[in-house]
Amino acid sequence: MARIFVPADAAARAVGADKVASEIQAQAAKRSLRVDIIRTGSRGLFWLEPMIEVETAAGRIAYGPVRPEDVSSLFDAGLLIAAAHPLRLGRPEELSYLKRQTRLTFARCGIVDPLSLEDYRTHGGYRGLQRALSLGPAGIVEEVTKSGLRGRGGAGFPTGIKWKTVADTPAERKYIVCNADEGDSGTFADRMLLEGDPFVLIEGMTIAGIAVGATKGFIYIRSEYPDAIRVTTQAIAIAREAGYLGSKLAGSSHAFDLEVRMGAGAYVCGEETALLESLEGKRGTVRAKPPLPAHKGLFAMPTVINNLISLASVPVILSEGAANYADLGMGRSRGTMPIQIAGNVRHGGLFEAAFGLTLGEIVMDIGGGAASGRHVRAVQAGGPLGAYFPPSLFDTPYDYEAFAARDGLLGHGGLVVFDDSVDMARMARFALEFCAIESCGKCTPCRIGSTRGTEVMDRVMAGHDREANLALLEDLCQTLKFGSLCALGGFTPYPVMSALKHFPEDFGRAPNRDVHAHAAAE
Amino acid sequence: MLPILHALQDEFGYVPQAALPMIAEALNVSRAEVHGVVSFYHDFRDKPAGRHVLKLCRAEACQSMHGEAMAEKLLRDIGLEWGGTTGDGRLTVEATYCLGLCASAPAAMLDGQPIGRLNQEALLDLAHDARHQQEGRR
Ligand SMILES: Cc1cc2nc3c(=O)[nH]c(=O)nc-3n(C[C@H](O)[C@H](O)[C@H](O)COP(=O)(O)O)c2cc1C
Ligand code: SF4
Ligand code: FES
Numbered sequence: 001m002a003r004i005f006v007p008a009d010a011a012a013r014a015v016g017a018d019k020v021a022s023e024i025q026a027q028a029a030k031r032s033l034r035v036d037i038i039r040t041g042s043r044g045l046f047w048l049e050p051m052i053e054v055e056t057a058a059g060r061i062a063y064g065p066v067r068p069e070d071v072s073s074l075f076d077a078g079l080l081i082a083a084a085h086p087l088r089l090g091r092p093e094e095l096s097y098l099k100r101q102t103r104l105t106f107a108r109c110g111i112v113d114p115l116s117l118e119d120y121r122t123h124g125g126y127r128g129l130q131r132a133l134s135l136g137p138a139g140i141v142e143e144v145t146k147s148g149l150r151g152r153g154g155a156g157f158p159t160g161i162k163w164k165t166v167a168d169t170p171a172e173r174k175y176i177v178c179n180a181d182e183g184d185s186g187t188f189a190d191r192m193l194l195e196g197d198p199f200v201l202i203e204g205m206t207i208a209g210i211a212v213g214a215t216k217g218f219i220y221i222r223s224e225y226p227d228a229i230r231v232t233t234q235a236i237a238i239a240r241e242a243g244y245l246g247s248k249l250a251g252s253s254h255a256f257d258l259e260v261r262m263g264a265g266a267y268v269c270g271e272e273t274a275l276l277e278s279l280e281g282k283r284g285t286v287r288a289k290p291p292l293p294a295h296k297g298l299f300a301m302p303t304v305i306n307n308l309i310s311l312a313s314v315p316v317i318l319s320e321g322a323a324n325y326a327d328l329g330m331g332r333s334r335g336t337m338p339i340q341i342a343g344n345v346r347h348g349g350l351f352e353a354a355f356g357l358t359l360g361e362i363v364m365d366i367g368g369g370a371a372s373g374r375h376v377r378a379v380q381a382g383g384p385l386g387a388y389f390p391p392s393l394f395d396t397p398y399d400y401e402a403f404a405a406r407d408g409l410l411g412h413g414g415l416v417v418f419d420d421s422v423d424m425a426r427m428a429r430f431a432l433e434f435c436a437i438e439s440c441g442k443c444t445p446c447r448i449g450s451t452r453g454t455e456v457m458d459r460v461m462a463g464h465d466r467e468a469n470l471a472l473l474e475d476l477c478q479t480l481k482f483g484s485l486c487a488l489g490g491f492t493p494y495p496v497m498s499a500l501k502h503f504p505e506d507f508g509r510a511p512n513r514d515v516h517a518h519a520a521a522e
Numbered sequence: 523m524l525p526i527l528h529a530l531q532d533e534f535g536y537v538p539q540a541a542l543p544m545i546a547e548a549l550n551v552s553r554a555e556v557h558g559v560v561s562f563y564h565d566f567r568d569k570p571a572g573r574h575v576l577k578l579c580r581a582e583a584c585q586s587m588h589g590e591a592m593a594e595k596l597l598r599d600i601g602l603e604w605g606g607t608t609g610d611g612r613l614t615v616e617a618t619y620c621l622g623l624c625a626s627a628p629a630a631m632l633d634g635q636p637i638g639r640l641n642q643e644a645l646l647d648l649a650h651d652a653r654h655q656q657e658g659r660r
Contacts, residue, residue, distance in 0.1 A: 014638030046625035185581035264563035281523035343586035348625030
C-alpha cells in the first residue's frame, strides 16, 4: 500500500493540511487505490505547506504547497509513483533549505509519526537514554557540560552547570520542569517539536531526571497550543505504557514520570519563577532571586527548569557524544540553534544550523527577503524584548555574544522580518504596550512606566513636543532597565531604544547618516 | 487551581463568579486568592463568550504582515471592540499574542482551530461564516 505523509502540524493545518488529507483519501477511494496516510509533524518549510510526501523505493518525494483542489490532478499525474507535476519538489532532503541545515534536535521532526514509539526508535530514539544509563548521573552532567549546551529559552545559561547545582543539592524530592510557554512572537520551535517529535522531549527530561535525582517532571505548555498539548499528553501515556516512564524505566533502577500542565495566556509565565508560581496554582508573579530555582524551585524543592529545546537537545548530545555537538558553532555558542524565520519573509520556517551564520545570510539568503517583494527594513531578533536590527547590522553573526555586543539578543531563536512599510515608532509603542499588558505588576516601572511610555509615544507620533517627549522616553527606558525585577520590564527598552536609534526618521528626527544600507537588503 | 479553572471555562465558556467560593473551599485557600488567580490570567473570562470564539494574533510577526489593519477593519465592520461579542451572541473576537504560526502570518484561531495566511477577504468571510453558518456544519 502506498504511504503518503501529510503534516498535522498546526501551521500546516492552518493552511489546509486536514482538507488535503481527506481529499487524498477521497480521491484514492474514487480510483480504488489503497493509500495509507500518515500524519507527521512539519519539516518546517512553511511557505511550502501543506507539503505532502510519497514514499518510493528511492526515498520520499515531496509536493507542495498542495491545495485540496490540486489533489485530483496529482492523482491524474501519478502521485503514487511520484510522477512529474508542477507541484513536485523532489526529495525533501535535496531542497536547499533542508540541505543547508544541521538537523540534530529536529532530526526526526516532519519525518516520523509523532506518536509511534517504533518510528522513534528506528530513527535513533532512546539511544541517548541508553548511553545515559551506562554513564550514570555524574557522567551525564559532565557530558552535558562538555557539550557546551546553553539554555535555549533566552538567557543562554550553561545547562550542565544548572544541572550540577540541582544534582549537588540534597533534598527529599526534586523536579524537572520544561518551559514550553514559548510566548515570543516569531517562535514556534517548541510547538513544532511537541507536535512532531514529543518523545525526544520525554527522553531528554528522563535523562535530566536521572542526572539530578528527580523522579517527577512537568511540561508547562501555553494554552495557545491545543494540538501540542493533546499530542504530548498522548505521547506520555504511550511512553509510560511501554515502560519508558514510571518505576524501573527502560529496565533500569530509575523512576521518572511526567505530567502536562496548561498555561492560561500570560506571557510573564514564561519567566521561570513566574512559571513555577503558576504551576503551584498561583498568580504568575515573578519571585525575587535568590533563592535560585535550582536550590528552591517548585514547591520549594530543587528544580531544573529548562526550555524545551535545551531538554530536547540532550538525547542527541548523549547518543552522538558531547564532542560531536561542541564541534559545531562559534565562540561560546556551541552546537546548533533552531532558528525560526518569521513575519514578512518569503521562506519562513525552521532552520536548525550551527551558530555563526550572519543575520543577513539568514534573512536574505535563506529567508529570501521580504514576502511582499519590498525591501527588508528591520528584523526583530529574540521576541518582543529583543532589539530591532537594520540591514546595516546584517553582518552580525548568529552568536549570543555577537548579538549582545550590538545591544541585541538571540532569545529563543526567533527572527521577525519587516519590510519598508513598517512604522518603527508604532513598533516601539507596541513594545511598551505589550509590557503594560503582560506585566506581573510587582515593579512600579514595569507596571506604570510602560503605560506612561505608550502615552509618551502617542505624543511623539502625533508630533507634540517631540524632542521633549523623546527625552522623557529615554528616561523612562533607563528606569525600566534598572528598576525591574525581571527581563519583561528590564528588556522592553531594547526594542524601543533600538527602533529610535536605528530608525530616527520614524520618530521625527533626522535620518542616520550611516546609509540605511539598502544594498545589504537587495 | 489552573486545571480546575480551565475545566470550568471549557464547560461554561467562562468562569462563573458563583464557582469561586467552591474552588476556595475545595483547595483550602481564601476567596480573594481564587479571585486573584482568575483575574491574573488573560484566558479566563468573567462573562460568557459567543457561540464561536475568534482569536486574532496581534503580535509582531502578524503585524509585519498587516494583520492589525485587517483586524481593525473586521471589528469596524461588525461593530465590535476587542473582546466583544456580537449582539446575536454568535461571535466573540479576542486578541491573542502569538499562536506559534508566525511563518504563516497573519494568523488566527477559530474555536481552537488554527488559521494562517489570512488576508482581508478571508478574515471577513471567516467571521461571516461563523455568524451565519447552520449549526452542526462546523
Ligand atoms: C518575561 C519572560 C518570558 C520568558 N519566556 C520564556 C519562554 O516562553 N520560554 C522559555 O524557555 N524561557 C522563557 N524565559 C526565560 C526563562 O526565565 C528561563 O531563563 C528559561 O526557562 C531557562 O531555561 P534554559 O536555561 O533552558 O533557557 C522568559 C523570561 C522572561 C523574563
Ligand atoms: S519587571 Fe514587570 S514582569 Fe518582571 S517582575 Fe517586575 S513587574 Fe513583574
Ligand atoms: S506573531 Fe502571530 S502567530 Fe506568532
